[in-house]
Amino acid sequence: MDKFLEGKGALITGGASGLGRGFAYAYAQRGANLVLVDINEELLEETCKKVEKETNQNVIPILCDVSDSSQVQIMAKQAFKELDNIYILNNNAGGGSGFYKDPFRVKDELFDKTIALNLKGQWLVAKEISKKMKRQTFEPLAGKIIHTASIAGVKVDPGIPVYSISKAGVIAMMQIIAQSLAPRITVNAISPGYHLTGAYRNNLDVMKMTMDEGNVKTPLNRYGTVDDVVNVSIFLASPESNFITGHNFIVDGGIVEIGVPAYYFKSDV
């Protein structure tokens, strides 16, 4: 395996499970030392220990609610104290907010919470981490940022209205940050489709039901895995993608661009 992250650090928010955990393993296997950030203390400790054991890399857990700016500032300070070479940031922490047939039934508090975690959280983390990343002397790039967006941000999924809005926001944010941090830091996004993670309680039947409910049609005719998304992040973390910035990589088996994304309305024509 090409250890292209040897001598480099990577920080992953939402690193305790799902996609974040997948990124963690992949980067550690390629030589990176890691800072994993999450709100779930137990799961975070468990994942850090497992990754350390299996890859022999340094894996530092930092507990943090990314929607809280003072917590994010403390997290960033601690992260760069522990690892002074954070080259990759996976801005990945995020969550769903339930399924709604009527978008206006979403309560105020849930709207705020979803935007705070998914959208503002990525903003705060990018802000604090890029400040320090900018000063690094890696060449040709000082660092690379990868935002986890979603196909729901590309083609809205009306069943998850606020999630969709927050993820559309992430894509816009990614492009603003890309312009701002060029040319020394590249910034891109990955938009996963349907992949079996805690978002579906790690239960394939739940994910299947969700997709059936939305009448989804997947051109590549299979369910997504964590590996599908991790594989794209490996490319984005590698020097092979150094000339790409501001782009949203859609990894969904073709659903949103050439398939049928989720819809719920009835019509005769």
Add this chain to the structure above:
Amino acid sequence: MVEKYLEGKGALITGGASGFGRGVAFAFAERGAELVLVDIKEELLEETCNDIMQKTGKKVIPVVCDVSDSKCVKKMADQAFDELDNIYILFNNAGLATTYGVDIIRVGEKAWDTTMNINLKGQWLVDKFVARKMNRQEFKPLRGKIIHNSSHYGIVLSPFVPIYSISKAGILALNKLVAKTLAPYITSNAIAPGFHVTGIYGNREDIMLQVMSDGEVKTPLNRIGTIEDVVNLVLFLASEKSDFITGHCFPIDGGITDVGVPSHKLDVNI
């Protein structure tokens, strides 16, 4: 030492004699692939094939072919699959640019026909004849992967190269249709290079820089592209790491298309 993930697989590259095609050919061979290189320039093609065979020890078969000629393309595909029965990657890359600086209203019919026939019809013909045979292969989980070379001009449409832009925009549409039709066994994606010094600029950096300046292009990553930049992206698209992606277009242009200032020609004050 690179991972030979194309060992046991063949790759067919149109426009393989020079530029991106040649770069990709070397990279594929280094990763274990046997190659069919297709080009209209016989001498250059022979030279490139011999070069690659010598340096990598891999089988490289040259096939001279004008991709805008359906009889030629059919013959080429037949020959390709006779020589290599395992063509897993198609890099649909052949293309040319004609009249620079002549706008869409003034450009001539001949330029339209030539550019569209080679750039757009040519990629369709190659898809048609190669995909049929690719579909009969028994690789798993995918039978093959197609990569179309479009261009950032196909997304942003420059008034300096109007027909080229339209042909490259057409390739994006072709890519989506091919992806829809060949799913789930074959994936199809497109790349959209920006400014890289190749034969399309007469292999002259100064000419390319002039073109970028004419169009007042602004590149966020503040450097010009290299052939290697494009080769690196194509390698990703040829690897299993991109197996769950289809119907997508990947700009490879230092950020011009997504977050920069593309080529434009506007004589305005507001």
